[in-house]
Amino acid sequence: MPFPLADPPDTAEAERGRKLFAGQSEFLKGVVAMSGLPPADRLEICFAGRSNVGKSSLINALTGTRGLARASNTPGRTQEINFFTQGPDLYLVDLPGYGFANAPLPVVEKWQRLLKQYLSGRPSLRRAFVLIDARHGVKPVDEEILSLLDRSAVTFQCVLTKADKVKEKERDRVLAQVRAALARHPAAYPEMVLTSSEKGDGIATLRSIIAGLA
Ligand SMILES: Nc1nc2c(ncn2[C@@H]2O[C@H](COP(=O)(O)OP(=O)(O)OP(=O)(O)O)[C@@H](O)[C@H]2O)c(=O)[nH]1
Numbered sequence: 001m002p003f004p005l006a007d008p009p010d011t012a013e014a015e016r017g018r019k020l021f022a023g024q025s026e027f028l029k030g031v032v033a034m035s036g037l038p039p040a041d042r043l044e045i046c047f048a049g050r051s052n053v054g055k056s057s058l059i060n061a062l063t064g065t066r067g068l069a070r071a072s073n074t075p076g077r078t079q080e081i082n083f084f085t086q087g088p089d090l091y092l093v094d095l096p097g098y099g100f101a102n103a104p105l106p107v108v109e110k111w112q113r114l115l116k117q118y119l120s121g122r123p124s125l126r127r128a129f130v131l132i133d134a135r136h137g138v139k140p141v142d143e144e145i146l147s148l149l150d151r152s153a154v155t156f157q158c159v160l161t162k163a164d165k166v167k168e169k170e171r172d173r174v175l176a177q178v179r180a181a182l183a184r185h186p187a188a189y190p191e192m193v194l195t196s197s198e199k200g201d202g203i204a205t206l207r208s209i210i211a212g213l214a
């Protein structure tokens with residue numbers, strides 16, 4: 001079956017992931033234009049997804065630092081491209097959430113342009129993790145980002161979030177829907193990760209996947 005859930009890491013993989021994220025993580029800067037990007041001098045991964053899907057919470061869970069990336073109930077709070085360092089060799093990038101209602105059009109257009117420029121023009125960007133709410137599956141607004149990633153030739157991997165909020169039956173229905181959507185995207189990495197930033201599910205798996213990119 002294409003697009004299975006990633007297996008839990010074996011001991012060696014888990015240890016690599018643990019080691020990578022045992023290092024210090026810090027907020028570096030919020031970027032609003034390409035000219036503000038830090039030098040592309042290390043491995044970089046980014047987190048994309050609809051507003052409120054849990055990007056900032058996931059970065060907090062990965063780094064084990066509660067307040068590092070702001071997590072909030074106010075959709076659209078993260079409007080800049082936020083760079084975090086994880087140890088000396090890795091950037092974690094929190095992208096602005098898309099698809100929230102009531103955003104003024106000029107604002108939306110401005111960061112769509114920035115997002116496009118960033119995704120297609122960042123040589124050190126190794127993989128984009130696209131977060132999808134495990135209760136809701138892939139929405140039309142996600143499709144736009146997935147197509148943009150295809151066009152930008154950035155490999156992306158789907159991370160299902162808020163696993164703690166979904167019952168097994170509903171989850172399986174959503175998994176099937178996401179699999180079908182991913183099958184239409186050539187840039188999709190053929191494994192998904194099911195996570196809960198709240199409960200910690202899938203976090204060790206994701207850490208080991210990221211360590212495997214280094
Ligand atoms: N139950 C549960 N809630 C979560 C989980 N992850 C995030 N949340 C909640 O979902 C809300 C949004 O989380 P954020 O991490 O701020 O989402 P975001 O994608 O960064 O949102 P924007 O910055 O607006 O794009 C917060 O209230 C979080 O506490 C999870 O795994 N389980």
Ligand SMILES: [Mg+2]
Pocket residue numbers: 055056057070071072077078094097
């Ligand atoms: Mg956020």
